[in-house]
Amino acid sequence: MTTPGAASLSAPLVGEAMLPRPFRVVARFEETHDTVTLEFEPGDGDGIRFAPGQFTMLYLFGIGEVPISIAGGDEDERTLVHTVRSVGAVTEAIWSLGIGDWVGIRGPYGVGWPVDEAEGRDLIVGAGGIGLAPLRSVVQHVAEHRDRFGAVSLIYGTRSPGDMLYGDELHDWRTRFQVDVGVTVDRSDEGWQGNVGVVTSLLPRVNFDPANTVAMVCGPEVMMKVVARELVSRGVEPADVHISLERNMKCAIGFCGHCQFGPDFVCRDGPVVPYAQVMERMRLAQL
Amino acid sequence: MNLEAARASSELLSGLSGAELEFLESVSREVHFGSGDVLFEEDGVADTFYVILEGKVGLEMTSPGKRPIVIQTLGDGELVGVSWLFPPHRWNWRARAVTDTAAIAFDAAKVRAQSEIDRQLAHRLLGMVAEEAIIRLHSTRVQLLDLYGAR
Numbered sequence: 001m002t003t004p005g006a007a008s009l010s011a012p013l014v015g016e017a018m019l020p021r022p023f024r025v026v027a028r029f030e031e032t033h034d035t036v037t038l039e040f041e042p043g044d045g046d047g048i049r050f051a052p053g054q055f056t057m058l059y060l061f062g063i064g065e066v067p068i069s070i071a072g073g074d075e076d077e078r079t080l081v082h083t084v085r086s087v088g089a090v091t092e093a094i095w096s097l098g099i100g101d102w103v104g105i106r107g108p109y110g111v112g113w114p115v116d117e118a119e120g121r122d123l124i125v126g127a128g129g130i131g132l133a134p135l136r137s138v139v140q141h142v143a144e145h146r147d148r149f150g151a152v153s154l155i156y157g158t159r160s161p162g163d164m165l166y167g168d169e170l171h172d173w174r175t176r177f178q179v180d181v182g183v184t185v186d187r188s189d190e191g192w193q194g195n196v197g198v199v200t201s202l203l204p205r206v207n208f209d210p211a212n213t214v215a216m217v218c219g220p221e222v223m224m225k226v227v228a229r230e231l232v233s234r235g236v237e238p239a240d241v242h243i244s245l246e247r248n249m250k251c252a253i254g255f256c257g258h259c260q261f262g263p264d265f266v267c268r269d270g271p272v273v274p275y276a277q278v279m280e281r282m283r284l285a286q287l
Numbered sequence: 288m289n290l291e292a293a294r295a296s297s298e299l300l301s302g303l304s305g306a307e308l309e310f311l312e313s314v315s316r317e318v319h320f321g322s323g324d325v326l327f328e329e330d331g332v333a334d335t336f337y338v339i340l341e342g343k344v345g346l347e348m349t350s351p352g353k354r355p356i357v358i359q360t361l362g363d364g365e366l367v368g369v370s371w372l373f374p375p376h377r378w379n380w381r382a383r384a385v386t387d388t389a390a391i392a393f394d395a396a397k398v399r400a401q402s403e404i405d406r407q408l409a410h411r412l413l414g415m416v417a418e419e420a421i422i423r424l425h426s427t428r429v430q431l432l433d434l435y436g437a438r
Contacts, residue, residue, distance in 0.1 A: 129435035159435040186430045188357040195360045198426040205362055220434040
């Protein structure tokens with residue numbers, strides 16, 4: 001992982017940037033019935049240096065390529081972690097990968113979370129569903145440098161208790177790293193003693209100074225809009241709320257235009273953007 | 288039980304005036320529930336409503352032969368029960384403590400009676416409950432979208 005910050009693409013040559021490198025699966029963990037966390041190691045040299053919030057393009061030979069947010073990596077930057085939910089042909093093939101299988105990876109791409117900006121301030125991390133994956137490395141970084149941050153809270157909404165990601169890590173962040181972790185589900189099941197309701201229902205219980213808070217929110221766009229609005233209504237500046245947009249990214253280098261969102265290419269100018277920059281656009285069905 | 292102290296930690300109670308708080312204090316008491324205890328039953332008479340001081344309460348729907356479905360949990364400072372304010376004054380859900388819970392219990396009949404006399408109090412309580420109901424309606428709509436489900 002590079003020093004966290006608002007990393008941007010350093011304009012590689014198009015040909016080079018479009019070329020996948022071979023990576024091998026070295027670890028596999030089934031998070032839920034449809035979501036898997038895979039650890040990859042490069043087959044041709046150095047690992048990938050990334051900033052939290054960036055993404056790579058994951059290529060399954062003969063099937064297709066998809067943008068996947070980076071969920072983490074090891075300290076020596078050798079391995080790369082992706083958490084992938086099976087929702088289509090390519091991600092279903094990724095789900096089926098086993099240890100030793102090969103994929104192509106290119107990247108990292110895009111603008112990451114402004115972790116430096118949050119130092120010395122309160123931090124709210126808001127995640128919905130698989131949206132916790134791109135935020136995992138943020139929380140890991142904060143946990144490693146806990147004294148640099150004020151009150152740190154993670155609010156996490158998911159569909160059901162069985163859909164929850166990173167159960168052990170949530171526990172660690174809560175108990176070992178003074179992160180106030182709140183989890184809520186849309187639908188409970190037997191034995192669930194936690195919260196039931198939308199993710200914003202956790203906010204009244206969160207300790208933060210709105211004037212000195214940075215928020216990082218990732219999940220379905222409706223969820224991000226609802227959380228961002230609630231944070232703003234509680235006094236957080238829209239410029240201090242950062243969200244991660246999801247669009248149909250193909251080239252990942254601002255070349256093809258598939259991911260255009262108003263004047264921005266999400267792959268190049270995002271995926272992480274300040275809510276203030278896109279709040280008007282997020283009301284437009286035509287985009 | 289000190290309602291003034293509870294007001295500091297409850298967004299719900301924060302809008303009440305001193306006089307209103309004084310009246311509500313006179314018709315309330317602090318209560319404690321163990322995990323699993325029922326605060327009120329579905330279709331029961333809505334004669335008491337609660338503001339949670341500390342703990343967690345789940346709103347449940349029950350049906351024969353099936354486990355209860357928890358539709359929402361409520362936490363510190365939140366209102367448990369809105370049907371006490373509207374005829375026929377019966378609960379639509381069962382409320383059950385998810386964890387050990389301390390709460391303020393209000394005598395709903397006395398609050399309704401006073402509201403007939405004190406229109407300002409009635410207006411304030413109606414606004415308070417309406418705001419809470421709107422928040423819950425909004426949350427329910429978002430839940431209905433099933434945002435995290437398969438696409």
